[in-house]
Amino acid sequence: MSRRFIRWAVVLGAVPVLATPLVASGTAAAAExxxxxxxxxxxxxxxxxxxxxxxxxxxxxxxxxxxxxxxxxxxxxxxxxxxxxxxxxxxxxxxxxxxxxxxxxxxxxxxxxxxxxxxxxxxxxxxxxxxxxxxxxxxxxxxxxxxxxxxxxxxxxxxxxxTGGGDVTPPTAPTGLAVTASTTDSVTLAWQAAQDDVGVTGYEVLRNGNVVATSATTGYADTGLASGTTFTYTVRARDAAGNLSSASAPVQASTQPGSGNGIVLVVAGDIAKREVPSEHTQTAKLVEGIKPQHVLTVGDNQYDNGTLEEYLTYYDKTWGKFKAITRPTPGNHEWYDKLNGYKSYFGNAIATPQGKPYYSWEIGDWHFVALDSDPLTDGVTGDQITWLRQDLASNTKACVAGYWHHPRFNSGQYGDLKPIAPFWDELLKAKADVVFSGHDHHYERIKPLNASGKVDEANGIRSAIVGIGGDNLYTQIKPRVGVEKSFAKHGVMKLTLSGRSYSWEIIGIDGKVLDKAGPYTCR
Amino acid sequence: MKILIALVTTLVLAGAAVFYTVHAAGRDVVVVPVDPAAVDLTTPGRLVFRNEAAGPDQGAVASVSLDDPAGPRRLSSLRCGRFAVSAGTGLCLADAPGPLPSAVALVVDARLAEINRTAVAGVPNRARLSPDGALAAWTTFVTGDSYSTPGSFSTRAAMLDRRDGQLASNIEGIVLRVAGERHSAEDLNYWGVTFAADNRTFYATVSTGGRTYLVRGDFDTWQAETLRENAECPSLSPDGTRVAFKKRVQQDGARPWREHVLDLATMKETPLAETRSIDDQVAWLDDRTLAYALPGDGRTDIWTVRADGSGSPRLLVPHASSPALSASAGA
Incomplete structure (x- = not known):
């Protein structure tokens, strides 16, 4: 959900008085x-x-x-x-x-x-x-x-x-930027020295456009990166006077895939919003680097009402690249347009592959149920629960995952949501392994929980909230029982399925790994 | 200042009547008579409240005998912004440190020892326990974002089921019907919860679309419905037949609210004899009597008035707020 109140501010007491900066009077410096x-x-x-x-x-x-x-x-x-x-x-x-x-x-x-x-x-x-x-x-x-x-x-x-002259000429741009080595979590770069009339003092290394390090030498090892992910690097040189060269030609570098030749999926929700275009642009760039087999969205893919026009103007320009491999679910914002925009944009084959905005699909040893949680928040369970029960009863895969928009258990501002219990409880009965949701704009990883939200490692369901796909973050997190990790940073989940084992990494928009979970084994 | 209080205690014991203000260390300190006994929520016939006497003990949970409410007060070391009592159990909603406004909700035993602690976002506002203490609810103010509406606020109401530890940290997700129609909106705000003795029915205020409503909720089915407009901070009578509430009678001005009592069977409302504006969730001392905090002239006092609209308001406990009856229903 996106609220007017995006972040916290305390503006108590008197309204701040207008600052009164000085206005230039009289002699302005000659060459400003x-x-x-x-x-x-x-x-x-x-x-x-x-x-x-x-x-x-x-x-x-x-x-x-x-x-x-x-x-x-x-x-x-x-x-x-x-x-x-x-x-x-x-x-x-x-x-x-x-x-x-x-x-x-x-x-x-x-x-x-x-x-x-x-x-x-x-x-x-x-x-x-x-x-x-x-x-x-x-x-x-x-x-x-x-x-x-x-x-x-x-x-x-x-x-x-x-004044006093000084060096005002920047160095030349570094050349020959190349990848000399890579591991599952690091990339090593080298380049040719830049030239300067006085002398180069160091280099700035940029990953996906952000300065991530400075190096005094013509090489750098970038560590702590997401596995199996491609990044774009450039470098630029500085001299002692602080003059900065233009950037080198970019080079693409990929970390090695993680252990096991797993199936790689991306999970995220709460994505494309007009007011904050750069966030979902950057998360889409991450997805591009991860090259997943499927993209799972946990709703509120497009704000404010998920109309077709909004989808085409924003989501399509970034996450739209992965439309053909997307396995979406809708959120409350898609429901503001009664799912019309959602269905038109994704088309029947993707939005309603089984005739409804909820469906199941399979990959490897896994059975995924993609659910539509918004009706439950209105107290409407209807055919969806009947369908879910039958779908889970006829499942033959060893591992079961569910994903939908509204989290049942949540440390964010919306808290636990009882009306979602019918989903959770059906999945508990089916001994499902893991559930992913969005809605609250933060990340949290929660131990297996039972129907009343207590930790139950043997019979509970593990879960994560991944509402970090692009909309403004909600920073007020009060960790509930069972929370292992939580933060409010933009990024995506890279979920790796390896037979009956699974693990995930949360990758921030700077390409760094923010959390590692698993490997866990299906029960 | 401790010396002063000790001194005054002696004077009280000697039978002197004391209320005066001492100017010390650049600020006012109010000296009140003190009874050195400990606060105990199971002691019958006592009013528990938040000590508002300016000075080192401001904010402390305190109690006085209802037989002598202006008499010496027992002071505890527990500090709360808001305090509730039911069946010998207390609920303390207090400020907590942090870069963002934060609070903590503490369930305490009769001697005010902590039983349960919940970290809460926002600034303390209201706290209530169900009559047997099984359910707890609290409301905080959370301050709005600066992008579009600087300084605006919203509220956050939470419920804790002490029987199984389940916490609904924000009840906004409850399935709500407004005038019979399912209503979902992003501007929902709940505050001022009060519980019935069945540990299932509750009443609260909800605002949405610029209107406020009295809602009745069902804790078990997690559904709520509006009963009427313009009724805030309900407080259910011990017999469960009426709610006292504040009704907005002016959009602005010095007296925006007038306290009323609503008969839940007939939905008939009765204005109380108190004409000053009450911004409180009032307490029922019995089925005929209400108590509430009133700020004014740089101090806050607890007043009392009859629940049937008759009589006139009476000062009950000076320099006090957040009234609650010890050893009340269920005890």
């Missing part, structure tokens, strides 16, 4: 130019690897830096590469803005001079003009958050002019 773009940044913290400081100086208004949530103070500093006179600083705040902050400069990156103090900031764009500050480093030092999040800037732009 943007000094900060693609320059090295340092930060007090980052919320996660996909929200690094570099994204605040990359010239893109759709990527951002975010600090760790819930703590003051936090800061981001940029190295302009040499002495400069700073005349203007422009800040584009995300929803997580600073109420109070300072703009500081430094000649050495250690000793800071406050150049402007802002109190009662109201977010949006703050343009601090009329400065005449000398320094090589500029720091935005947040002292009071306006919200319960951290601090986040779409862009930090420092304008002025470089």
């Amino acid at each position: 130019s943007l000094l900060s773009q693609n320059k090295p940044t340092t930060t007090s913290s980052t919320e996660d690897a996909t929200l690094s400081g570099a994204l605040a100086v990359d010239g893109s208004a759709t990527t951002r830096w975010a600090s760790a949530e819930g703590a003051d103070p936090q800061w981001i500093a940029v190295d302009l590469g040499g002495p400069a006179t700073v005349t203007r600083v422009k800040l584009s705040w995300e929803a997580a803005y600073a109420e109070d902050y300072r703009v500081e400069t430094s000649n050495d990156g250690t000793t800071w001079t406050t150049r402007k103090t802002v109190t009662g900031g109201d977010g949006g764009t703050d343009e601090i003009a009329g400065l005449s500050a000398s320094g090589r480093y500029v720091r935005v030092h947040g002292t009071k958050r306006a919200t319960a999040y951290g601090y986040s800037l779409w862009e930090l732009e420092v304008y002025g002019s470089r």
Whole structure:
């Protein structure tokens, strides 16, 4: 479900007063130019690897830096590469803005001079003009958050002019980027040295467009990666003045498949939303790298109403690539259009292969039941439970998995959902092995649970919530009984079936493994 | 400040009447008479409440004798934003530390020792136990997102079945009928749960589509239906025939709510003699008498009024909130 209240913010008390940045008066510096773009940044913290400081100086208004949530103070500093006179600083705040902050400069990156103090900031764009500050480093030092999040800037732009000459020529782009080795969880890269008029000091390594490391040498081993997955790498060079080269030609690199020649599936839900296009674009990129045999969706594939037009405009452009191998289920958002868009988009063969929005299918030793949970939330079980009982009774496969939108047991904001008990209880009777759901926008892995939600390793069903496919995350997780792991990060589940054994990895949008589960054996 | 309280205790024991405010360390401290005995939820004839006297013991669960409600209070070390009592069991909803607003719901025994602990999202608002203490419910405020509606809030109501430990951390998923029609919406908010003695029937407030309703729910079948509009924070009478509730009588202004009692058989409502705006889930002291907290002039007191609309409100316990009767129904 997608709510208006996507994340938490505490905006208690008085409405923040509009910040009153200085307006440039009189003598503007002669040749003011943007000094900060693609320059090295340092930060007090980052919320996660996909929200690094570099994204605040990359010239893109759709990527951002975010600090760790819930703590003051936090800061981001940029190295302009040499002495400069700073005349203007422009800040584009995300929803997580600073109420109070300072703009500081430094000649050495250690000793800071406050150049402007802002109190009662109201977010949006703050343009601090009329400065005449000398320094090589500029720091935005947040002292009071306006919200319960951290601090986040779409862009930090420092304008002025470089003084005292200095090196302003960037290195050449590195060439010859190649993969020299790979394992199940690592990729080793090497490249030719870049050239610079003064000297190259290091290289930035980018995986799927995100800076993941810096290397002082012409090689890097990227570790902790998802197995059997393809990534795109580029590298770029820096000199001592912080000048950044353009990126090398990209290279594709794949980790080795995990143990066993398993059947690989992807599971995720709560995917394509107009307001946050980059998230489902990035999760789709993960799916592309995983190259699964099937994609299982756990509902709310398309927001807000799952109409055909919405599906064609958003989902189809990203996850649509895998439509032919998708085994979908609908969520409440598909039901807002009475499943019309869902059925039209996927077509009968995929959406309703057995005439209904619920169906079963088989692969290897596995029997999958794909269910439609929304009617149950209205107290309507009807034909679906009868069908489910018969379907499970006639199953001959050793292993059984179920998937649908609304979780029966859940540590997220919606909590346990009693109306879903008919699904859970039928699957319990059939000794099913595992259930996947979405709806709450986080990931959690839960030990086998019985009908009343108590841990029962022998007779319960293992489950996971995978509502991390693209819509805004819900961060308020209060782990219930049996939860082994939980977090709110975007990604997908890579599920590997190996005979009667199964395991999964949760892969974050930066390609790192966020959780490993199993191997488990079917009961 | 401990010295002051001890001193005043002595004065009380000596028969002096005391209520005064001390200005200490830059803030007001209210000194109230204290009885050094321990709070025990099974002691009959006592009103249990949250001590609101400004100072080091503000927020502590306390009790007074109903025979002398302005008299010395027993103080515990348990601090709660909201406290409920049934059958010698307590439910404490307290703030918890964390980067996001967080609370903890504690079920405690008669001597306020913890039996069960549940981590809860949000800011404490309401807490209730069923008459025999088997079911617990609490409501928190969760603050809204800053993207579209800064500062807006929603509520989260949870129920704990202490018989089997099952927790419904958010009852929004209950199958709801509004005026007989199945209703599902994303803007549902529940708050202010009250339980009947059968451990099955409950009443609560739900808001959706800009309206608030009184709902009756069935804990076993997990269904709920609206009974009427504009009735918040219901509190079921001990005999189960009436609910006291707050009715919104002004959209804004200083007195948005007027407390009423609804006869569930006839659905007839009766305004109470209390005309000040009550923002509380009131407590029934018996089938004829209600108690509730009223803030004003920088302090909060517990008042009482008759449940049939007659009489006039009376101050019961000064510097107190969250009233609950010890050794109430079932004990």
